[in-house]
Amino acid sequence: MAIASEANHSVVGCADIACSTTTRVSSFKSLSFLDRFLAIWIFLSMAIGIILGYFVPDLPRALQKGEFVGVSIALCVGLLIMMYPILCKVQYETLPLILQARSLWIHLAFSIVLNWIVAPLFMVGLAWAFLPDQPELREGLILVGVARCIAMVLIWTNLASADLPYCAMLVALNSLLQIALFAPFSILYINIISHPSTNVTISYSTVATSVAVFLGIPLAAAVVTRLSLFRLLGESGYAVFIKWISPFSLLGLLFTIIVLFACQSANIVRQVVAVCRVAAPLIIYFLVIFTFTMAVCRYMGRWGNAVNVVSATAESDEVTAKRARRKAEWGYGRSTTQALTAASNNFELAIAVAVAAYGVGSKQALAATVGPLIEVPVLLGLVEVAKWLRRRWNWE
Numbered sequence: 001m002a003i004a005s006e007a008n009h010s011v012v013g014c015a016d017i018a019c020s021t022t023t024r025v026s027s028f029k030s031l032s033f034l035d036r037f038l039a040i041w042i043f044l045s046m047a048i049g050i051i052l053g054y055f056v057p058d059l060p061r062a063l064q065k066g067e068f069v070g071v072s073i074a075l076c077v078g079l080l081i082m083m084y085p086i087l088c089k090v091q092y093e094t095l096p097l098i099l100q101a102r103s104l105w106i107h108l109a110f111s112i113v114l115n116w117i118v119a120p121l122f123m124v125g126l127a128w129a130f131l132p133d134q135p136e137l138r139e140g141l142i143l144v145g146v147a148r149c150i151a152m153v154l155i156w157t158n159l160a161s162a163d164l165p166y167c168a169m170l171v172a173l174n175s176l177l178q179i180a181l182f183a184p185f186s187i188l189y190i191n192i193i194s195h196p197s198t199n200v201t202i203s204y205s206t207v208a209t210s211v212a213v214f215l216g217i218p219l220a221a222a223v224v225t226r227l228s229l230f231r232l233l234g235e236s237g238y239a240v241f242i243k244w245i246s247p248f249s250l251l252g253l254l255f256t257i258i259v260l261f262a263c264q265s266a267n268i269v270r271q272v273v274a275v276c277r278v279a280a281p282l283i284i285y286f287l288v289i290f291t292f293t294m295a296v297c298r299y300m301g302r303w304g305n306a307v308n309v310v311s312a313t314a315e316s317d318e319v320t321a322k323r324a325r326r327k328a329e330w331g332y333g334r335s336t337t338q339a340l341t342a343a344s345n346n347f348e349l350a351i352a353v354a355v356a357a358y359g360v361g362s363k364q365a366l367a368a369t370v371g372p373l374i375e376v377p378v379l380l381g382l383v384e385v386a387k388w389l390r391r392r393w394n395w396e
Contacts, residue, residue, distance in 0.1 A: 041250070041254055042253075042254070042372055043373070045254040045257040045261070046257055046261050046373070048258055049257060049259065049260065049261025049262040050261050050262070050268055050269065051265075052258070052262045053261065053263060053265025053266070059262055060265070060361075063075075063263055064360060068213075071352060072259070072355075075260070075352070076213075078255040078256035078259060079252070079256055079351070079352050080214065080217065080252075081249075081251065081252030081255070082249055082252030082256060082348055083214065083215070083219075083249075083348060084218040084221055084222060084245075084248075085242075085245040085246050085247075086152070086154070086246075087150070087221075087222035088225050088226055088241075088245065089154060089246075090168050090171050090222065090226065091165065091226075092223050092226050093226075093230070094168060094169065104169070106329075107166070107329075107334055108169070108173060110296075111170055111173070111341065112173075112177070114338070114342045115148045115174060115341065118292075119148075119285075119342055120142075120145045120185060122145070122285065123141060123142060123146075123285055124142055124145065124194065126281035126284060126285055127141040127142050127145070127194070129281070130281040131277060131278075134277070135194075136358075136362065137274055137277065137366070137367045138194065139190050139194070139354075139358075139367075140350070140354050140362075140364035140365065140366065140367025140368045141278060141281060141367050142189050143186060143353055143354055143364065143367075144282070144345050144347060144371050145189075145285070145345065146182055146189060147178070147182065147346040147347065147350040148174045148177070148178055148341075148345065148346060149174070149344030149345050150171050150174050150175045150215075150346050153167060153340050153341045156340045156344065156380075156382075156383055157336070157337050157340055157341075159380075160336050160383045160387060161333075161387070162332065162334075162336035162340070162386070163334045163336075167341065170337065170341050174341075175215065175219050178211065178215055179211055179212065179216055179219075182207060182349070182353075183207040183208040186207050187204055187207070206353075206356055207353055207356075207357065209356070210352050210353045210356045210357070211349065215349055226238075253348070256351070257369065257372070260355075260365065260369050263360040264360065264365065264366055264369070268366065271363075274363065274366065274367075275370055278370045282370065282371065282378075283374060283378060286374075286382065287378070287382075289339075289342050290340070290342070290343040290382050293342045293343070294339045294389065297335030297338055297339070298335065298393075298395075301330030331395065331396055332386075332395040332396060335395075339382075340379070340383070340386070343382065345371060347368060347369075347371035347372050351368040351369060351371075354367070354368045
């Protein structure tokens with residue numbers, strides 16, 4: 001998911017954050033005031049949107065006036081404001097580091113397979129298992145599965161004391177892959193594999209345009225901002241800049257939710273059961289993908305032992321040194337980052353595409369809007385699970 005205000009620190013200086021944050025600190029207490037009650041703000045925004053849309057009948061039509069790439073101007077503003085600040089936190093200048101470490105290439109390849117093959121296919125299976133009779137809701141859920149997380153995972157990684165520099169690389173990589181792969185994968189899973197609903201089919205041009213606008217524009221702006229202001233202001237000055245703009249991500253999300261639910265108030269009131277049916281596969285998705293990824297990463301480092309790499313090398317014990325290196329390469333930091341990245345989704349992009357392709361009042365858009373409400377509490381709980389596993393397994 002791509003939204004959140006600053007959680008204690010920006011991604012700048014993330015290595016120091018990871019070292020200074022203890023695993024025994026409650027994730028809830030580690031959050032800023034705005035992030036701490038994010039689920040409540042989302043609930044309130046949903047309620048405000050439904051109430052306004054229900055009791056002010058002309059409001060939905062007013063909010064849908066004016067369009068840009070098939071999306072109302074109000075939603076465009078909310079989505080772009082939501083994406084930009086969090087993308088400014090990514091350390092784009094660190095990306096060349098991936099060329100210097102073979103282990104990073106292995107992790108990146110594993111992440112690509114997990115995020116772009118395993119996770120979307122699993123979501124397609126869940127969508128068919130839970131929504132066989134609801135093709136519109138199923139299509140919205142599939143869009144959520146294809147939209148890989150590109151920013152909110154930075155917050156979860158920070159709270160879990162995992163590998164933030166590596167997380168920044170994954171965010172940048174998934175941002176680029178999303179621009180290239182979201183459109184064809186959406187066509188594949190919805191139009192070819194799942195068969196579209198009878199009313200409308202999603203087109204490549206619509207999806208590609210939405211991705212280019214709602215991801216490409218804020219991503220390009222964030223890269224320019226990061227590379228220019230970081231050089232101009234320095235690390236401390238840029239950290240202050242991030243601190244000031246971070247709350248706008250949350251405000252953009254809440255504004256977007258209010259607009260969406262105001263426009264969908266009539267549908268939501270009539271389709272409470274549909275909302276619950278969408279929530280169930282989302283919860284299962286988060287739990288299974290997180291558990292599977294952590295288990296695979298733990299298995300990959302199974303040959304490691306507690307011996308220190310330096311001492312093992314000094315003893316010329318090649319086998320022991322290799323085992324120790326494997327354990328370090330698949331340690332808690334990278335493993336947890338992999339799991340949190342795979343278990344998160346970019347609901348904002350899914351919402352934007354669903355609205356552009358099917359309309360703001362569609363069931364596809366309704367399915368996508370359920371996402372933020374479910375992800376926040378579940379992922380916060382999984383952060384605590386990761387920290388518990390670190391203590392339980394003495395996972396370094």
